[in-house]
Amino acid sequence: xxxYMLITPSVTYALKGRDAxxxxxxSARVERRNHQNGTGCGYGIVTEGDIRRAEQALQxxxxxxxxxxxx
Amino acid sequence: MINFDNAATTGKKPQMVINAVxxxxxxxxxxxxxxGHLLSANASEAxxxxxxxxxxxxGASGPDRVIFTGNCTASINYVLKxxxxxGDHIIISDLEHNAVVRPLKKTDADVSIATVDFxxxxxxxxxFKSLIRDDTKMIFCTAASNVCGxxxxxxxxxxxCKSRGIAFGVDAAQMAGIEPISMQKTGIDFLCIAPHKGLxxxxxxxxxxxxxxxxxxxxxxGTGTNSLSSYQPQIIPERYESGTLNLPAIxxxxxxxxxxxxxxxxxxxxxxxxxKRLYKDFEKMPNIELYTPGYIENLYMPVLSFNVKEKAxxxxxxxxxxxxxxxxxxxxxxxxxxxxxxxxxxGTVRIAPSYFNTPYEIDYLIRVLKVYx
Numbered sequence: 274x275x276x277y278m279l280i281t282p283s284v285t286y287a288l289k290g291r292d293a294x295x296x297x298x299x300s301a302r303v304e305r306r307n308h309q310n311g312t313g314c315g316y317g318i319v320t321e322g323d324i325r326r327a328e329q330a331l332q333x334x335x336x337x338x339x340x341x342x343x344x
Numbered sequence: 345m346i347n348f349d350n351a352a353t354t355g356k357k358p359q360m361v362i363n364a365v366x367x368x369x370x371x372x373x374x375x376x377x378x379x380g381h382l383l384s385a386n387a388s389e390a391x392x393x394x395x396x397x398x399x400x401x402x403g404a405s406g407p408d409r410v411i412f413t414g415n416c417t418a419s420i421n422y423v424l425k426x427x428x429x430x431g432d433h434i435i436i437s438d439l440e441h442n443a444v445v446r447p448l449k450k451t452d453a454d455v456s457i458a459t460v461d462f463x464x465x466x467x468x469x470x471x472f473k474s475l476i477r478d479d480t481k482m483i484f485c486t487a488a489s490n491v492c493g494x495x496x497x498x499x500x501x502x503x504x505c506k507s508r509g510i511a512f513g514v515d516a517a518q519m520a521g522i523e524p525i526s527m528q529k530t531g532i533d534f535l536c537i538a539p540h541k542g543l544x545x546x547x548x549x550x551x552x553x554x555x556x557x558x559x560x561x562x563x564x565x566g567t568g569t570n571s572l573s574s575y576q577p578q579i580i581p582e583r584y585e586s587g588t589l590n591l592p593a594i595x596x597x598x599x600x601x602x603x604x605x606x607x608x609x610x611x612x613x614x615x616x617x618x619x620k621r622l623y624k625d626f627e628k629m630p631n632i633e634l635y636t637p638g639y640i641e642n643l644y645m646p647v648l649s650f651n652v653k654e655k656a657x658x659x660x661x662x663x664x665x666x667x668x669x670x671x672x673x674x675x676x677x678x679x680x681x682x683x684x685x686x687x688x689x690x691g692t693v694r695i696a697p698s699y700f701n702t703p704y705e706i707d708y709l710i711r712v713l714k715v716y717x
Contacts (some may be wrong), residue, residue: 275671282569282570282577282579282582283377283567283568283569283577283579283581283582284376284377284388284392284568284582285377285392285395285407285581285582286408287578288392289392289407289408290406295418296450303385303388304380305379305380310572312570312572312573313569313570313571313572314568314569314570314571315570316377316569326651327512333458335406335408337579341435
């Protein structure tokens with residue numbers, strides 16, 4: 274199954290988002306993202322499955338997603 | 345030593361708190377929200393769990409609203425200096441600590457001071473209400489005086505602020521952990537907490553729970569994210585948490601909540617009974633001077649100010665110290681409250697029990713004061 278990393282603005286939001294996804298049955302874990310030109314350090318949630326549903330769930334939990342990248 | 349100086353910091357910490365701090369130092373000594381390795385991830389997880397517990401305990405809307413600071417004074421500074429601009433109108437009470445008064449002086453805000461009535465919450469709310477103007481931006485008050493224990497009617501003031509579209513901030517240094525506070529139920533926008541007091545945590549940690557935008561920052565620096573930007577991130581809590589967090593103290597605060605919920609839920613009643621007992625005896629002692637009209641449950645927190653007639657407050661404190669009793673004398677960093685009590689020139693001796701004091705210690709305090717001349 275395709276895995277994704279949902280980039281969050283902070284580690285707190287990554288952990289909050291991970292909990293929200295797990296409550297819905299997604300597998301989710303927090304990882305530090307690879308260094309990116311233009312932003313620098315950051316954290317993301319690694320998950321798999323229906324990425325649109327995951328994104329919506331995070332939005333309704335108040336977790337801002339900066340970017341979704343293939344993992 | 346018998347410690348009745350618990351309004352400054354709780355003198356005895358529960359073993360649960362000590363164990364949690366030890367565990368943090370042994371097993372969580374990595375920087376949370378910085379690295380990607382397992383130790384840092386565990387530290388981040390532990391801090392996040394503490395945020396969840398704190399948000400839940402204080403009825404906040406979520407863990408991301410919980411900001412860790414250096415102490416309660418820092419929390420108050422973040423709110424007042426971030427939220428207010430020069431000339432903004434704010435109403436405070438006449439019982440505020442210098443933690444509120446001094447930052448406000450620096451902001452150049454337009455400050456009105458509402459009188460707290462010693463026996464009527466209704467009158468207190470009316471006094472605040474009468475000072476509200478069209479341009480009032482905030483009411484900020486102590487949850488309870490650190491000098492005399494008088495509580496502010498937070499529920500009523502929260503309703504008043506909501507009905508007038510005014511922000512509501514509370515300095516809960518003397519209440520958090522001893523009496524339940526629910527931010528959402530009461531309508532508190534900013535709650536400033538001293539976890540080393542009623543939550544029995546180590547010193548060196550403050551908590552600020554912000555349910556609305558604070559505004560500007562007063563400290564900027566590394567947050568572990570978006571590092572290429574020279575500007576402070578907008579997202580909270582990290583926006584207000586530059587630099588390394590005091591993880592051992594955060595773990596201590598988390599364990600402190602567990603302690604209070606498991607063992608000290610009745611702390612208010614237990615400590616109130618100590619103060620009621622003191623009032624009862626002090627009122628019969630001709631050498632004791634009291635400044636508040638008895639202990640009215642629900643209107644006061646368990647704090648009592650008194651003096652021994654013809655003795656400076658520091659003299660009485662030194663005498664008690666020689667008898668193995670720790671109390672705080674002087675102005676308690678709250679000159680507004682002493683002006684109200686008429687004790688600016690003398691200060692007062694303050695008794696503030698904790699969960700760990702016993703009735704026998706109260707008996708001993710009364711005995712040694714009876715023979716003090």
